[in-house]
Amino acid sequence: MALSKDKLQKGLDLFATLWIILSTGSLTLCIFNMKFTMFVLLGIAFVYIILHPQIGRKQFNTLLGVLGVVLLNSILNIKFLELNSDIVILLIQLFSIAIITSNITRKTFTTNYCRVLFWLCILSLVCFLTSEIGISLPGTREIWFKNKFYIYTFYHTLGRWYIFHRNAGIFWESPAFAIFINIAVAFVLLADVSIPPKKRMVYFIVYSITLFSTLAITGYIEFFLVLMAIVFQKRNRKTFQKEKEEKSTRYLVGLVVFVVIVVFLVRENSTHMIRDKIVHRQGSFSERSNDTLQAIRIGLERPLTGFGLFNTYTDKALNAVNVTDNSNSFSAMLMYLGIPFFLAYSWQFLWGIRQYFNSSIVSILFLCGTFIVFLNSEQIAKMTLFLFFLFPLCSGNEEKPHKII
16 A cells, blocks of 8 residues: 555656646746646645645745735735736645645656656657658648637647747747756756666756757857856765766866857857847847846836736736737846835745756756746746745655645
């Protein structure tokens, strides 16, 4: 009986990690079927409650703190408040995350995350190469959703408005996929994971190849920052068991850094993508810059309180200046929360990231820079995985947990 319960716990931990990833980035689940996705996330939390009817004290306090900020922010912006399903979704996310983080250890989560991303990368490479040689993927659909045209299958995204010709995996676009890959790179080489050293190197190579196939400039920048964090990582005997393994890892990372720089320069020389985006302000760089500046401008209209997480004003104000999708999470949170709550959110988020890595100060600074780039390139702050990072994970010896039942 104890063995079967242990297997159930391991299976539940793996499925919970998988669902956190899918509920954050999957086009089919996160974009098209959010309500169903949240229902499943809540179901996972209740299964944990059945197995262990308690919530960790740190997780409980974090949940109260976040809910307190949301409530106070809503009261301060009551005239802009709009009651809709977003409120219910956020409450489900926060409650479910508090339960999950009370029951899954840091090492279990990072290990499961790396394994899930490895297989998602393999699947994406197979689908991407198949579609690029002209073979149609089974189940390909074309639909309009919220004024956007998508070409996709439930297991691979082919394009939005047009075929991407770059690897987006199951995610809504390739830069989003790159974010998840770079988190996996950081976990597999810098965090404490239950993966043998040689297999970690295989994972790292697969992640790197997949990242190159995304053709995402922000993804390459994030990857470079993660590699710099690895280069400046202090020796960690839990991560690298033998000195030779540590040296081989550093040599491999150094080789990859060199390849990244060469590929980046060759691609820029042939496409002039960076020059066109920054100097001539073409493409996504110009759009993202405009999104950011307009959101900051609107946020500074109410610098102390913002306009609230659930408001009727900001979308209309952004639409009035031709911004339909703000792609910058930091500027969006500034607009919603105001400067004081925004600073509190930023501190809690970066502290949450710090708990995963036993690294040197320089390495941690590079990692924080990586996550800042994440949040400055996509509107992801209120998505499940990035709310997950606000909470401490179970240490395995939580003292005096709060009983639920």
